[in-house]
Amino acid sequence: MSDDNRSVSIERLEEGVYLATNKRGDTLRFGSKADDAFTPVELLLAAIAGCSAVDVDVVTGRRAAPEHFEAKVDATYVRENGENSLRDIVLTFDVRFPEGEAGDGARMLLPRAIKASHDRTCTVSRTIESGAQITVRTAGSE
Structure with a gap:
């Protein structure tokens, strides 16, 4: 079994809108109240x-x-x-x-x-x- 950790963190931008960041620094905006995002x-x-x-x-x-x-x-x-x-x-x-x-x-x-x-x-x-x-x-x- 491999022990290769995967990780993503999210930061709140505003209510219902978040920014996910991976280990490489790439970001993705998303949320339940972000009309223009997933x-x-x-x-x-x-x-x-x-x-x-x-x-x-x-x-x-x-x-x-x-x-x-x-x-x-x-x-x-x-x-x-x-x-x-x-x-x-x-x-x-x-x-x-x-x-x-x-x-x-x-x-x-x-x-x-x-x-x-x-x-x-x-x-x-x-x-x-x-x-x-x-x-x-x-x-x-x-």
């Missing part, structure tokens, strides 16, 4: 699609660059017994490769690459499906 739920969906998209693109791209590459995630927002969650999460790939031998090779790899990403290599969806525990604490209470 919501936290949309970021989660983007992470699901993005993680698998990277996996699939790397594998199939060794054969041919896609003419069209889109990954879309749909989910049902559920509010039950005062609790909110997403259910029925579906990731759909729409990928087209050029005609020819290289494109044929990429098309042949596509289903296997999607399955491998889902089953083994996408950290985001693997973490969600494994039901990883999340510990919430207040700074200084460790």
Whole structure:
């Protein structure tokens, strides 16, 4: 098992608007009240699609660059017994490769690459499906 820590911090810009910063110093503005930015739920969906998209693109791209590459995630927002969650999460790939031998090779790899990403290599969806525990604490209470 690898012990490679990942970390992101967020800072409040105003009520419902935040700035996420990663270890490399890259930032992303988001929030529930940021009309021109992603919501936290949309970021989660983007992470699901993005993680698998990277996996699939790397594998199939060794054969041919896609003419069209889109990954879309749909989910049902559920509010039950005062609790909110997403259910029925579906990731759909729409990928087209050029005609020819290289494109044929990429098309042949596509289903296997999607399955491998889902089953083994996408950290985001693997973490969600494994039901990883999340510990919430207040700074200084460790």
